[in-house]
Amino acid sequence: MGVPGEGLAKGLAVTLKTMTRRSHTQQYPDVEPDLPPRSRGVIALLEENCTVCMLCARECPDWCIYIDSHKEEVVVPGAARARQRNVLDRFDIDFSLCMYCGICIEACPFDALYWTPEFEYAEYDIRDLLHDKERLGEWMATVPPPPVHDPNGEPSKEESAAAKKGRT
Amino acid sequence: MPLWLELTIRVAGVVIAFLTLPLLVGQAEHKVMAHMQGRLGPMYAGGFHGWAQLIADGVKFVQKEDVTPSAADRPVFRLAPVVALMPYLLALLVIPLGPGDLVGEPLDIGLFFVLAVVGVGVVAVLMSGWASANKYSLLGGLRAAAQLLGYELPLVLAAASVAMAAGTLSLPGIVSAWEPWWLLWQAPAMVVFFVAGVAEIRRPPFDMPIADSELVFGYMTEYTGLRFAFFLLAEYVGIVVIAALTTVLFLGGWQGPFGDEYLGWLWTLIKVFAVSFVIIWLRVSYPRLREDQLQRLCWLVLVPLALGQLVLTAAVRVVM
Numbered sequence: 001m002g003v004p005g006e007g008l009a010k011g012l013a014v015t016l017k018t019m020t021r022r023s024h025t026q027q028y029p030d031v032e033p034d035l036p037p038r039s040r041g042v043i044a045l046l047e048e049n050c051t052v053c054m055l056c057a058r059e060c061p062d063w064c065i066y067i068d069s070h071k072e073e074v075v076v077p078g079a080a081r082a083r084q085r086n087v088l089d090r091f092d093i094d095f096s097l098c099m100y101c102g103i104c105i106e107a108c109p110f111d112a113l114y115w116t117p118e119f120e121y122a123e124y125d126i127r128d129l130l131h132d133k134e135r136l137g138e139w140m141a142t143v144p145p146p147p148v149h150d151p152n153g154e155p156s157k158e159e160s161a162a163a164k165k166g167r168t
Numbered sequence: 169m170p171l172w173l174e175l176t177i178r179v180a181g182v183v184i185a186f187l188t189l190p191l192l193v194g195q196a197e198h199k200v201m202a203h204m205q206g207r208l209g210p211m212y213a214g215g216f217h218g219w220a221q222l223i224a225d226g227v228k229f230v231q232k233e234d235v236t237p238s239a240a241d242r243p244v245f246r247l248a249p250v251v252a253l254m255p256y257l258l259a260l261l262v263i264p265l266g267p268g269d270l271v272g273e274p275l276d277i278g279l280f281f282v283l284a285v286v287g288v289g290v291v292a293v294l295m296s297g298w299a300s301a302n303k304y305s306l307l308g309g310l311r312a313a314a315q316l317l318g319y320e321l322p323l324v325l326a327a328a329s330v331a332m333a334a335g336t337l338s339l340p341g342i343v344s345a346w347e348p349w350w351l352l353w354q355a356p357a358m359v360v361f362f363v364a365g366v367a368e369i370r371r372p373p374f375d376m377p378i379a380d381s382e383l384v385f386g387y388m389t390e391y392t393g394l395r396f397a398f399f400l401l402a403e404y405v406g407i408v409v410i411a412a413l414t415t416v417l418f419l420g421g422w423q424g425p426f427g428d429e430y431l432g433w434l435w436t437l438i439k440v441f442a443v444s445f446v447i448i449w450l451r452v453s454y455p456r457l458r459e460d461q462l463q464r465l466c467w468l469v470l471v472p473l474a475l476g477q478l479v480l481t482a483a484v485r486v487v488m
Contacts, residue, residue: 011453015204027210 044139049112056104064097188403249398252292266432309388312377325474343421369406411443
């Protein structure tokens with residue numbers, strides 16, 4: 001049994017203490033929010049890296065990536081026959097469907113897709129949320145540098161593979 | 169100074185206090201409540217930390233349509249907000265700000281007048297509750313009637329104690345008679361008066377008649393526009409009046425550490441704002457009392473406490 005009215009006093013103390021502390025409000029439109037590293041804002045496309053392998057479109061859980069392409073013959077002087085090459089015609093991501101799982105970025109074997117922290121691309125018409133490859137390419141400028149390696153973490157695959165090669 | 173000029177100045181002063189103090193308290197409530205909840209509160213209106221928020225609200229309320237429900241009792245419904253607001257304006261008239269002539273109208277029965285006039289508030293609540301033709305309004309109105317009638321008793325008993333101690337019903341007289349040791353002697357009466365006063369103006373945690381989570385907005389449910397703003401203004405003026413009464417009756421009004429003659433008005437204002445802050449603080453800290461807890465607090469705690477204080481006051485007066 002405590003002192004009668006102890007709970008009432010505690011309640012008053014909590015509110016008074018909160019009042020003297022800084023509030024948690026972020027003044028968003030006036031002040032840019034400080035987002036955590038690796039924030040998932042929008043997906044950027046580095047078109048030169050894309051080989052139209054379609055892995056991203058196939059892995060996408062809600063099928064929001066649309067890819068069209070055609071094949072082009074590339075004549076290499078001195079080679080026995082002309083080589084074929086995929087050319088990207090259309091690469092759209094429908095951000096009204098996207099659930100920001102990032103599987104497309106994980107799946108891409110050629111590092112053509114990146115996360116960027118930009119998030120101010122709301123639209124009045126839901127159809128405008130379909131970003132074509134030019135729009136996705138524009139986001140490339142906002143991709144942050146990759147975070148530094150955690151000194152206590154496991155070494156990267158490349159490092160450990162190189163170390164192994166050096167030993168044998 | 170001719171009589172008419174003096175009267176005009178006095179009335180103008182009271183009206184100015186009536187229009188500015190509630191706004192200050194309201195703005196303080198916005199900000200204090202926000203910071204107590206880890207927020208910032210209004211930040212845009214007026215440019216600097218949202219100082220003009222309540223003015224902007226007022227402009228908005230004026231622009232809104234004034235709806236009277238078709239089933240409502242029209243004249244009663246339209247009159248209720250004015251009836252809610254007027255008593256507090258009249259109460260401000262007799263509350264002294266400083267020593268000497270710094271009061272709207274020095275009445276010999278000032279305390280009696282204030283308590284009678286503040287009691288009119290219950291009529292406004294019942295009017296709005298009945299006339300709205302809305303079940304939520306009616307429930308809120310009846311709850312308010314039960315609450316206000318109940319809490320009127322400890323309020324009057326506590327005020328009677330201090331009037332007995334001072335030997336006068338005049339508010340300036342009570343302040344003149346007040347001495348610092350009364351803070352201790354009249355402490356139970358002060359607590360009773362303050363709690364009952366907060367219940368009288370239906371502030372949380374005693375906002376059972378409004379109870380927005382269960383009764384929509386109680387007796388104010390059907391009100392819109394300017395009439396709704398009148399009810400809100402009445403609430404804030406109510407805070408000022410209760411804080412001012414607590415100050416005058418129990419905290420020594422214009423008596424301060426120094427310079428009572430010239431700085432009396434400042435001490436009064438500081439005390440009024442401090443008490444208003446406590447009212448806001450209670451609102452943020454405590455949840456709403458249930459109806460039965462509300463009545464239990466009134467009849468089983470406050471009334472016996474006030475009666476005991478009366479006995480104590482009488483005993484001390486007889487001995488001294």
